[in-house]
Amino acid sequence: MSDIPPSVAERPELQALWHRHSFVELDARARAFSLLDEDTGQEYCDPFDRIESPWLEPQGLVPESDDGLVVVKGLLAGESCVVIGIEGAFQGGSIGEVSGAKAACALQLAARDARTGQPISAVLLLETGGVRLQEGTLGLNAVAEILSALLELRGMRPVIGVVAGPLGSYGGMSIVAGLCTRVVLTHEGRLGFNGAQVIESEAGIAEFDSSDHALIWSVNGPAQRYATGLADAVVLDDVPAVRQAVITAVAAGVPEHHRSEELDVLAARLSPSDGGQARFSLPGLGIPVAPSPGQDSLAASHPGSAQQRGAES
C-alpha cells in the first residue's frame, strides 16, 4: 500500500476509509468467502455442476452456470454458517427458477440441520432487483419458496440479510429482508420494495422522480432505513466491518419476536398522529409525512461510519 498522505494521517477518522478493503467491489462468490472464517468456506452446486436456467437461451439471453447465485457453507466465528449470495452483475441480481431453488434448498437444508442438533445460521447477500421477469411465474414462485424456507430456519437460528450495494435490494427479494432476523447495510446499500423507475412509470413523476437521486437515497438509503428501524446496522464498505457486523448480528441470537411479527408496532406507525388528519409520522426521524406526492423529499441525516443496534433490538 502506498504511503499515507499527511492529509489522511493527521485525521484519525479517515484512517478506516484509507485502509478499507471494499466489500461492494467484490463479486458474490468473493463476498461469501470473505465473510466466513479463512479457508473454511466450501461452495455447493457450483458452476462446474453446470445447472443453468433453461428459460433464457430461447429468449436470446446467455445463461450462467451458477445462475447468478452462490451457496457457500463454512464457519463464521467458529460456528456453522451458510452464505447465500446473489450476483448483482448477472441479470440484475434477479431470482430465477434455478437460483431460487438453490437458495430455498440451502435454507431448508440448514433448517433440517438445525432441527437435528447441528445448529447453522444463514446469511443472505441481497444484491437484487427481485423476481427475474424473464422467468415470470416461475421466478415469482421461486421467491415464495425462499420466503417459506427462510421462515423454517428463522425460528431456530438467526438469518441475517446484508445489503451492501451498489444495486441494493428491491422487489420480491426485499420481503426476504423484511423476514430476516437482522439486516445489515453498508453506506452504499439501498433497501426498498418498488424501485424509483418502476414507481415513476406506474404512478407518474409527481409520485416519484427517479432522476432525483437525493430523493431516492433519502427514502431507500441506509440512513432512513436505520433511523426507521428497518435495518439494524449500517457499516462502512469494508470487509472486516461487514464481517464483524454479521458476526454481531448472529451472536445476538433468535429474538422472541421478529420485526415482521410486531404487528402493533407496524400498525402504530400508520395511525394518524395529529387528530384525524391524514398525516403519518415515521419513527426515528420525527418528520411528519403528508400522504400526497409532490412535497420536498424526506431529509435524513448522514449516520456515522458504523452504527449497530444493541442485541436486544
Added chain:
Amino acid sequence: MSRSQTWFDALSTQTLPSPYRSIAIADSDLGSGTPARLLAVVPDPDNEFPRARHGEVGLLEGIGLAHAIREVIELDSSLADDQRRSIVAVVDIPSQAYGRLEEQFGEHLYIAAAVDAYAAARVAGHPVIALVVGSAISGGFLAHGLQASQILALDDDKIEIQAIHKPAAARITLRTIAELDELAKIVTPLSFDVREWATLGYCDGLLKVSNPDQPTGADVSLASGALRDAVARARLGQRDLTNRLQSAQAQHARRASLQARRRLTEQWA
C-alpha cells in the same frame, strides 16, 4: 363490483368486522362440516393511501392480512393441529401498491408481515387454500396466495397470474408486448394464460365455472367442493411447499429446480 368482492360474498356465510376496509373477513361453510375463514383484499376507494385504492396490497393491506390470519391462529391455538380451521384466500389483486409513501414506510416489511402470518398458519396446521378468481400479480400475490398449501384458479380467459402486469413486463425486459406474447408461446412461465400457468406444476386445480363474473349457485357449489377437496389434500400433505415440486407437471416443467436441489442436497454433508 370486483371479482374478489363477488366471490368473497358468494362463498361467505357470515361477514365479520374488519379493522381494515380493504380486507374482507368472513366465516364460510364449505360443506360436509368444513368451516373456513375467508380473506379477500377488496378495492377501497377511500383508502388513506391513494396508491392502494384498487385492491392493491400496500401497507394497510399487509398488516390487515397479517392481523386477520394471526387472529385465526390464536382462536384455534388450543385445538389439536389437525383440527385447526382452513383459511381461504380469495385472490384478485392487480399488484402491490406502487407509491412513495409506501416506500418511506418500508412496504417490503408490511408485505413480509402477511407472508410471515400465512406461513405460520400453514405450519401450525391450518390448511391454507388460495382461490384465484381474477388477477394474481407480483408482490400482491406473494403477500396473498403464494404461501398457500394449495392453489386453485378459475379456468377463465380473464385470469392473469404473473410476476408483473404485461405492459411493465414488456417495458422492463425491453420488448414490445407483441414480442412478449410471441416469446410466451415457447417460454411457458412468461405466459399470461392460466391454462399455461397450470402446466408449471403448482396449480392444484382449474375450476371451469359458467359465470366467473356473477357466479351461479352451481358455480359456487363447484368452488366449495373444490376448496373442500383442497383442504382434505392439505391436511394429508406436508406443511411446507414441497408439494409444488411433486406433481407430474412439476417433474417436467421444473426439472431444473429438481436437479439443482438434488445436487445441493447430495453435496451438503
